[in-house]
Amino acid sequence: MQGNFSYHNPTKLYFGDESLNYLKDELTHFGPVVLLNYGSGSVKRNGIYDQVVAILREAGKTIVENPGVMSNPTLEKLREGVKIACENKVDWILALGGGSVCDYSKAVAASVFYDGDYWDKFWLKQEQPDADQKLLPVGCILTMAGTGSEMNAGTVITDAEHTFKVGHVFDDRLMPKFSILNPKFTMTVPDNQMKAGIYDIINHIMEQYFSDFDDNTSDYLSEGLMRSLITASRIAVKNPQDYEARSNIMWTATWALNTLIGLGKRQDWMVHMIGHSVGAWTHAPHGYALAAVSMAYYRRAMKPGLSKFVRFAQNVWNIDGNGMTDEQIAEAGIEALKNWMLEIGLPLTISEIGATPDMIPGITQGTICYPAGYMNLTPADITEILKESL
Numbered sequence: 001m002q003g004n005f006s007y008h009n010p011t012k013l014y015f016g017d018e019s020l021n022y023l024k025d026e027l028t029h030f031g032p033v034v035l036l037n038y039g040s041g042s043v044k045r046n047g048i049y050d051q052v053v054a055i056l057r058e059a060g061k062t063i064v065e066n067p068g069v070m071s072n073p074t075l076e077k078l079r080e081g082v083k084i085a086c087e088n089k090v091d092w093i094l095a096l097g098g099g100s101v102c103d104y105s106k107a108v109a110a111s112v113f114y115d116g117d118y119w120d121k122f123w124l125k126q127e128q129p130d131a132d133q134k135l136l137p138v139g140c141i142l143t144m145a146g147t148g149s150e151m152n153a154g155t156v157i158t159d160a161e162h163t164f165k166v167g168h169v170f171d172d173r174l175m176p177k178f179s180i181l182n183p184k185f186t187m188t189v190p191d192n193q194m195k196a197g198i199y200d201i202i203n204h205i206m207e208q209y210f211s212d213f214d215d216n217t218s219d220y221l222s223e224g225l226m227r228s229l230i231t232a233s234r235i236a237v238k239n240p241q242d243y244e245a246r247s248n249i250m251w252t253a254t255w256a257l258n259t260l261i262g263l264g265k266r267q268d269w270m271v272h273m274i275g276h277s278v279g280a281w282t283h284a285p286h287g288y289a290l291a292a293v294s295m296a297y298y299r300r301a302m303k304p305g306l307s308k309f310v311r312f313a314q315n316v317w318n319i320d321g322n323g324m325t326d327e328q329i330a331e332a333g334i335e336a337l338k339n340w341m342l343e344i345g346l347p348l349t350i351s352e353i354g355a356t357p358d359m360i361p362g363i364t365q366g367t368i369c370y371p372a373g374y375m376n377l378t379p380a381d382i383t384e385i386l387k388e389s390l
């Protein structure tokens with residue numbers, strides 16, 4: 001295992017179908033005024049909102065509501081949340097929703113007490129809050145599995161005016177103080193969002209796995225997580241109400257992106273860079289945008305990353321490889337990934353999610369490029385990948 005690193009993840013997790021019971025105890029650690037962020041209404045329809053509000057009220061909290069946090073939250077909505085938080089002098093933030101609401105809550109928490117232009121400082125310049133800047137604490141009640149936002153400091157925000165989607169990973173001061181993960185809460189997630197979440201999870205793992213060639217414990221963990229996800233996804237698409245499968249998906253999502261499996265790894269993240277730009281142009285679910293560019297991307301990465309793709313084929317997809325060349329084994333692994341994506345109903349092209357050839361220059365321009373994984377792509381390469389993904 002190469003590299004030097006430190007590891008600290010301060011998020012306390014409560015997992016399982018009784019995990020909401022722990023909210024009451026958690027509330028004793030936070031102030032009286034809570035900003036309750038949630039999305040476009042699913043939590044009201046499925047009853048989770050009522051359960052949470054009852055617990056908050058019983059604990060005597062003053063609830064400041066901020067509904068309407070959209071999927072792929074926008075800068076405009078961020079500004080609105082910051083204003084609400086300031087005006088109501090909230091003590092902390094409770095995110096009730098999927099990755100979008102969790103990301104958004106951390107973004108508001110980072111921005112409320114910053115006097116300057118927070119968009120410019122945190123997202124465009126990628127700076128961290130100063131050591132003496134006050135930050136609001138955030139807690140999450142997660143309703144959808146996918147992003148890992150419940151146990152990381154990532155915040156992805158879309159500047160809709162400029163069709164630009166960009167993430168910022170804050171330092172661990174912005175990690176949720178606690179997250180409640182009840183797999184039953186994910187049972188009402190629409191079919192397409194469940195599948196998008198599943199692809200997001202495997203892609204988070206792949207983004208970390210497909211870098212470096214050293215023997216690293218992180219890669220063994222990644223392979224185990226991918227195997228668990230593949231098994232659970234096959235069950236969940238057939239029977240979305242299967243608790244065991246949904247609980248494994250939810251737990252895998254958290255471990256896929258809570259920084260553990262990236263330790264000692266250079267990591268890649270170019271599928272995400274391209275996918276974010278595709279998402280900004282198409283408004284597709286995040287995981288769909290990733291799936292749609294993955295085939296072209298990984299076929300290109302296979303050559304410079306050959307031995308790792310061989311390992312992926314053998315350890316994740318059980319490709320025997322007897323009598324095959326390394327290239328054939330690696331290719332069979334990518335083919336297995338593709339077949340699984342088809343089996344569970346994921347898009348394989350950007351046309352399927354509404355991208356058109358005339359968008360390609362804009363998507364290319366919005367893609368942040370850097371040396372990553374096994375490749376050092378230029379904007380011209382991104383254009384090629386997008387054309388191959390049409």
Ligand code: NZQ
Binds near residue numbers: 097103193257
């Ligand atoms: O708006 P509501 O009513 O909440 O409905 C949501 C939304 O329409 C719905 N949903 C969520 N839980 C539900 C439910 N519907 C019924 N029952 C439930 N229990 O599902 C839709 C999608 O939700 P969203 O939160 O947008 O999805 P996801 O969790 O995939 O989050 C996507 C956002 O996270 C960012 C993405 O870029 C995107 O903006 N990411 C954050 C990351 C991080 N923090 O590290 C990393 C990821 O790579 C990703 O970029």
Ligand code: ZN
Binds near residue numbers: 147200204272286
């Ligand atoms: Zn993702």
